[in-house]
Amino acid sequence: MPDLGKYAAEVLGAYGLSLFLIAGLIVLSLRKGRRARAELARIEANKDA
Amino acid sequence: MIALLHRDLMLAFRAGGGFGLGLAFFLIVTVLVPFSVGPQSELLSTIAPGVLWLGALLACLLSLDRLLALDYEDGTLDLLATAPLPLEAALSIKALSHWLTTGLPLVLAAPILGLMLNLEPDGYIWLIASLAFGTPALSVIGTFGAALTVGIKRGGLLMSLLVLPLYVPTLIFGAEAARQGAMGLDGTTPLILLAGITLGTIALMPFASAAVLRMTLR
């Protein structure tokens, strides 16, 4: 861990928040994607049945 | 009654998010202030509490005009008036759902916007408290205004005209509390008066609104 001096809170906060936002975006995208896949699979299966 | 609340909230979220949009308007009014009065940060921080209150008030106002108008146009109000639910209750629910979708998000967003206007650090807690106590009154009074103007085409602006003077006491006490807080003073007195107004309007206004609505429907 590098020494961040008196700005530790700022730097860590910036990294924390940004990574949180990116992670949130990725998680939401993946979840929406998985739901869409499942929904489509369900509908397509129904069609052949 | 829960059905009505549920439906109104569902409509607010579904129809393009009545929720997010009240907020967005608040945001935008706040953002436009520096463009119009200039970017000096001391000036902005002086007027910040007032601007935030005014912005919240206008955001409430703008979302009021369709609070009853849509239900009137498609005949829902006629049908509700013949339903077993008392109209007073229905209108209280409408006011509640308006507050939940507009007032509450404004309260939560105010601190962030305070940041942008360089609000004094002391002021945040007072700003939030005054908005939390004051916005319910805005919704209830607004419902009255909406009921008054519901049958009128282009009623939106007439409603603003009727409602704004009714908003004055709430605005005065609310902005006063926020301003005193921001100056590091104690804003308890205006805050108590504000709470009084809110309680009074919540208790009495629905009767006025229902009476007025019965007259318009006739």
Added chain:
Amino acid sequence: MIALLHRDLMLAFRAGGGFGLGLAFFLIVTVLVPFSVGPQSELLSTIAPGVLWLGALLACLLSLDRLLALDYEDGTLDLLATAPLPLEAALSIKALSHWLTTGLPLVLAAPILGLMLNLEPDGYIWLIASLAFGTPALSVIGTFGAALTVGIKRGGLLMSLLVLPLYVPTLIFGAEAARQGAMGLDGTTPLILLAGITLGTIALMPFASAAVLRMTLR
């Protein structure tokens, strides 16, 4: 085309006065400012040009939302779209009638409200000039926003959200000109830029509005 203008103006006057009401809203916003930021007169005179511009902008905005909505709901837009009049012309006329009933009265009323906010004497001419040059752009851009959101229930707030960022350049140059004027400086540069924006939007926006409206109607 004259028929459309005539009808729109007649409707504005008859339906509770679209005219008087834009004005009234402007008045009330201006009146509420001292309540929210406090009554110190130097402060008020500093922010006066900005407040007046912001009030004019919001008054325009608020009256926009029914500019096309009423015509959409009762089927007039469908019928107009099949009429021999090109839609671009019809929308320009609508913007013109909006300006005549909202923008123009605001320009005329601004000096009186300036008085109430202690506007510096030098500032009046600049304020009026900037409003006169700027408000047509507000109407034209607003027509575009109204066309974008016309088919959408509760479109009013969405429209504000879409239109306000589009208003930013107009507001900046307009308020800058009025502010410089009030400080006794020369506001010609922002005023020329403002006029440029106005001319540009008047020339181009109706095409965008008509394109968008055709998309929504179908």
Added chain:
Amino acid sequence: MTLRVNDLAVARGGVPVLNGVSFEVAPGTSLILRGPNGAGKTTLLRTIAGLQPALSGQIDGADETIAYAGHADGLKAMLSVAENLTFWAQVFGNSDIEPALAAYQLDPLRDRLAGTLSAGQKRRLGLARLMVTGRPIWVLDEPTVSLDADAVAMFAAAVTAHLGAGGMALIATHIDLGLNADTFDVTPYRSKSDMRSGASDEAFL
């Protein structure tokens, strides 16, 4: 419980429209209102439903017993067919919307947003709303507007079933509904222009 209207006078826009209207609708029966355009049928029905005050006369048996369906249907374009019906069912304290969906063959459309229905489908949904109110008296203003022949038959069947269960119906219409019911023509009751009594501006005459 019978709906009794006695010597009723109704007004619209401050002008008396009908005078001296009297009739009864007994449980299990229906009454068809007829009269040319502008005769005052809508005004009469709105008065009976309690949406506007009568000028004079009595209406008995109309308290909390009426389900009204007017020219507008009270549907939300952004809610689905099932959500619209469920809302009205809950407002009237019921919960089962299936019979109503079935009666108007709305099942295939249940998840469609009401805003995307055709004119006749919308109207069917508006009529289905009556069935979830659980109210005994249906007061209907031109219910079959935009309906095709099949849907008119569905409507007739729904009314017949409602009457069979002891309900009542009061229906204004211009066309033949295929119901066997009494007819009441409002034309003879139209207010003359020299009839001054009761109007809201009477005092000025």
Added chain:
Amino acid sequence: MTLRVNDLAVARGGVPVLNGVSFEVAPGTSLILRGPNGAGKTTLLRTIAGLQPALSGQIDGADETIAYAGHADGLKAMLSVAENLTFWAQVFGNSDIEPALAAYQLDPLRDRLAGTLSAGQKRRLGLARLMVTGRPIWVLDEPTVSLDADAVAMFAAAVTAHLGAGGMALIATHIDLGLNADTFDVTPYRSKSDMRSGASDEAFL
């Protein structure tokens, strides 16, 4: 000049509704569209009137020749009957509204605000609007909704006169209008669900 529709496919909400529709309306004749609720009559008429694009097929003779009257009448509640008509007359470059007022017996109502008319009176005004457009092809979607028997007769007379002057009419309706005209039933042309061509979401299937 004849209205010719050839192998037309129309869609609503991105879903094909009718396919392969072909017909002609010659000057002096009218055509009645029939079909159950939700068949796609409104969609077809709006497409022909140019309010929405066709999926495929040709429409000839529809440029600037059509006067459309849909479910909504385009009336302003705050304008009087005469003002409403005058406005539409001017938009279409005409000025004489008297024949239209006379044809629908609106003379006694000419100074009344349109908002205070009864449902049938409003509809009559909406139909009178067609006569001031001066357009040869009338495209009408359920024109007789809310009209009483007399008013339906006025409408039939107006259409007959229009046809007599070389006009055309294309009318969707569920009831009998008393016109002697060909009928076109859209039911056989309804799109099957496996018909993919042309829909706006075709690429996704």
Added chain:
Amino acid sequence: MSLWEYANPVKFLGLSARVQPFLWAAATICVVVGLIWGFFATPDDYRQGSTVKIIYLHVPAALMAINAWFMMLVASLIWLIRRHHVSALAAKAAAPVGITMTLIALVTGAIWGQPMWGTWWAWDPRLTSFLILFLFYLGYIALWEAVEDPDTAADLTSVLCLVGSVFAVLSRYAVKFWNQGLHQGTSVPMATGGRTVSDVFFYPLAISMVGFGLLFLALVLYRTGTEIRLRRARALLARRKREM
């Protein structure tokens, strides 16, 4: 074979499924290497202290926020002119990514501003135009959500994107005219032809910028696939309903 063939949704799904694993891997590697290098292995700036480390997030995010809007503009034009559904959906898919990048730039900037300028927020032209960009993103997304019919929504948002771009540029100049500001000028080499940040800071920054770009691409491809599937589900359902 023309490039336009990939505008067919099925073809697009196939291609993007093949490309995506590599993209995600490359993006992850670049972002992780860039940030770790920047965070752990660069010295503090003599004036800014350790806050200079924020640059590895701030600048790439700011850059991608602008580029995302630009990409949406191009996609909107393609939709309006050639009506390829994939490009409309790609624009829709990019907007949330763009707004997140904008938000990151704003947040990291605000956090950086506190030690450097003594305030969280100032009405500096660069900051202000970012705020306006944020509003444009918000309106764009809200309009997509509000319109029922997907094709109409694509049309309307495309025109909004077009008009919005013009006004965003106008606002940028207006804002510059209005206030001179505190923010430093650009020093990205592509933009200026020279570099003003010293090498120690520059290499991790460059890697991080590439990483953010790749991450943006990967996310947009993935999200476009999601939109395509949703649209296909909707199309199938609509037809199924009609059959009944």
